[in-house]
Amino acid sequence: MNLPKPFLTARQTQKVGYAALAGIAVLTVIPIIALFIYILIAGLPAISWEFLSGFPRDGMRSGGILPAILGTLYLTLGTALFSVPPGIAAAVYLAEYAPDNGLTRTIRIAMINLSGIPSVVYGLFGLGLFVLFLKFGTSILAASLTLSIMTLPVIISTTEEALRSVPTSFRVVSISMGASKWETIWRIVLPQGLPGIITGIILGLERAAGETAPILFTGAAFFLPNLPNSPLDPTMALPYHLFVISTQIPGMPIQIQYGTVLVLLTFVLGMNLIANFIRSRARARRHW
Amino acid sequence: MDKIVIEHLSLNYSDGTESLKDVSLRIPANQITVLFGPAGGGKSTLLRCINRLNDLADVTMLSGRVLLNGVDVLDPHTNVTELRRRVGMVFSRPVPLPLSIYQNITYGLEIAGERRKARLDEAVERALRQVVLWDEVSDRLQDPAHALSGGQQQRLCIARVLALQPEVILLDEPTSALDPVSTFKIETTLRELRSELTIVLAPHSTQQAARIADTAAFFLAGELVEMQEGEKLFVNPKDPRTQDYIQGRFG
Numbered sequence: 001m002n003l004p005k006p007f008l009t010a011r012q013t014q015k016v017g018y019a020a021l022a023g024i025a026v027l028t029v030i031p032i033i034a035l036f037i038y039i040l041i042a043g044l045p046a047i048s049w050e051f052l053s054g055f056p057r058d059g060m061r062s063g064g065i066l067p068a069i070l071g072t073l074y075l076t077l078g079t080a081l082f083s084v085p086p087g088i089a090a091a092v093y094l095a096e097y098a099p100d101n102g103l104t105r106t107i108r109i110a111m112i113n114l115s116g117i118p119s120v121v122y123g124l125f126g127l128g129l130f131v132l133f134l135k136f137g138t139s140i141l142a143a144s145l146t147l148s149i150m151t152l153p154v155i156i157s158t159t160e161e162a163l164r165s166v167p168t169s170f171r172v173v174s175i176s177m178g179a180s181k182w183e184t185i186w187r188i189v190l191p192q193g194l195p196g197i198i199t200g201i202i203l204g205l206e207r208a209a210g211e212t213a214p215i216l217f218t219g220a221a222f223f224l225p226n227l228p229n230s231p232l233d234p235t236m237a238l239p240y241h242l243f244v245i246s247t248q249i250p251g252m253p254i255q256i257q258y259g260t261v262l263v264l265l266t267f268v269l270g271m272n273l274i275a276n277f278i279r280s281r282a283r284a285r286r287h288w
Numbered sequence: 289m290d291k292i293v294i295e296h297l298s299l300n301y302s303d304g305t306e307s308l309k310d311v312s313l314r315i316p317a318n319q320i321t322v323l324f325g326p327a328g329g330g331k332s333t334l335l336r337c338i339n340r341l342n343d344l345a346d347v348t349m350l351s352g353r354v355l356l357n358g359v360d361v362l363d364p365h366t367n368v369t370e371l372r373r374r375v376g377m378v379f380s381r382p383v384p385l386p387l388s389i390y391q392n393i394t395y396g397l398e399i400a401g402e403r404r405k406a407r408l409d410e411a412v413e414r415a416l417r418q419v420v421l422w423d424e425v426s427d428r429l430q431d432p433a434h435a436l437s438g439g440q441q442q443r444l445c446i447a448r449v450l451a452l453q454p455e456v457i458l459l460d461e462p463t464s465a466l467d468p469v470s471t472f473k474i475e476t477t478l479r480e481l482r483s484e485l486t487i488v489l490a491p492h493s494t495q496q497a498a499r500i501a502d503t504a505a506f507f508l509a510g511e512l513v514e515m516q517e518g519e520k521l522f523v524n525p526k527d528p529r530t531q532d533y534i535q536g537r538f539g
Contacts, residue, residue: 169383176341177396177448178373187395192386286386 036269039262046259060223060245061252065260067227071140071235072209072267074228075219078144079151079208084201087155091197094156095163096185114153120213122150127217141231143219147208154207158200162193195282202275206268212239222248238264291317291456291486292338297352299333301345306333309510311352315503320478320487322501322518324494325533329507331490335458338488339375340368356456373400376449380461380492382441384433389425392433392444396452415447419477439470446477456486464492475500494534498522506530 008016054064098104126146136142166189174184190197212220220240228235242260245252292315299308308330315321323331336342337354340361353360361371373396385392393415394408402408412429416422421443425436433444442462449457459478463471478487478500491497497504501518506527514527525531532538 167383169379169381170385172341172344173379173383173385173445174395175344176339176372176377176379177399177452178369179396179399180369183399187399188385 036265039258039265043255043258043260043262046255047262051256051259052263055225056223060249061256065238065241065256065263067224067236068238068241068260069263069267070227071220071237072239072264074140074235075143075147075215075237076205076209078140078231079147080201080205082145082148083151083155083204083208087152087201087204088159088197090152090156091159091163092185092190095160096181096189111153111156114149115157118213119150119211120216122146123214123217125149126214131218137232138217138221138234139219139232140228140235141219143215143235143237144231146214146218147211150211150214151204151208154204155200158203159193159197162196162200163189165196166192192286195278195286199275199279202271202278206271206275209271210239210264210268212243215240238267289317290314291357292488293353293355293358294334294337295353295355297334297337297354298349299337299342299347299351300349301333302348303346306330307510308333308337311510311512313505313512313515315486315488317486318482318484319502320482320489320500322497322504323488323490323507324497324501324504325507325513326538328509330510331507332460333510334507335377335460335488335490337362338456338458339372339377340366341372341377343368369399373452374455376452376454376457378442378445378449378457378459378462380464382438382445382465384436384441384444387433388430389433389436389444390429393448393451396448400452411451415451416444418450418481419443419447420473421447437470439466439473442466442470442474443477446474450481454485456488457481459487459489461490461492463496471496494536498534506533508533 051064052069053066055066057063094104094107098107123146126142126149130136130142130145131138134142136145170188170192171184174188175181179187208214215237219234220237221234222244224234224236238260242257242264245257245260294311294313294315297308297311301307306328311330311334323334325331333342336345337350338356338361342350350362352362354362356371356375360366361375385395387395390412393412394402397408397411402411413422413426416425421440424440425431425444433441436444442465446457446459446462463474466474475496478489481487482502489500491500498518501521503515504518504521505515506513506521506525506529508529513529514521514525516526521530522534525534
């Protein structure tokens, strides 16, 4: 049979295909790299010891951003405190104990919907519940609780996923050796799921650290001359500070804005890198 | 003496896979009792009734009695964790827990409340010697258990059950994933263990059943077809279905 000679052989076609796919993959990374390089170039000149450790001066047009850095740290730690223990507990319940019935399905649907809610809605909810109803005022406490509600679904779903990925055979073996269900979870399932759980926690907190809207009405201050003294004080925070100096202050030196962006980005990316490091180390040690 | 007496045991799973239909049999102490037959015959199901591991499965119907030393283990008041320490189980694929070799063996003991280091050390050495693994691993007890070969892993799985000093061990196709040399080592170990405990084994092949059985029971579609001394059953089965299966006419 005489087939017409194809323009490209099968092997060549495959090569072209691979090249095209690789090109697209590279394209998706370019914006991230470009963004980081741009911020780095624009923000680096602003970074100095004074910038990182000083208070804002001249109506925030000079000086440092220490209150905002510390404020974001406090809010992140507060969020961790209120979202990690109940998040893990809920995930253990859902993954290990919950029967597959209407209630647990409702809980799951609620969680999916919670992660789809715009963050400003969480802010308004926090204002109503924590600031006004529970009278915590505009405070670190109220803002942390608000961020916790936003973070909980992330922690619950990643932790549940991490627990489910632990092979059932380990559970069966443990129980066959006289362990109770809880002993099995405590000694085998949780330690094995830990890397995944930690990754989920960090990714959840990282998002909380970068959010502006939920803390807008619940705990963030425009400017404070002092550092907060108690969880019931309001605080400055990096994302909100950035919003303020970008929109509310005339004659703002652009360098300071980029410097602030760089600090926030480093904070968030740093958490991301830690999560990745933990995950890859755990993967190297794991053999199932 | 009969260690385990099973009376009119019937069982169904919700998915209808395996079942047991009015099974009655007596498992003698200090012998290897082999439950064999084609897949889906109810061997695993029966094993899992003896240590109540079926509690984890979706069982829709369960009736009859399983007497261990004359006491019904199916009784709702049975202390199942204590039962599972007395009736150990080895599975078809070696599943070392994601811990060190040492911790795999001390796991059951620690859960049972043993904290004394000297006792644990002693138990580890004794259990590993029983399965002839001590010389191979004594210098690397803290290594992760999954670093062992498949055959070593399965011997470790037997050792961690023996560490609890059980009265009975149940083995569900313990050598189906192993090479002939490892299989030989495990069969030898089991023969030596007979003097200390009662062994109930579901082999993965008729050859293994014939090699190792003191007493053999042939299961077909959830029913016990016949049961007698291994030497007699494999030479001169009473039931034509047993004969057909042994001679390879089906299965």
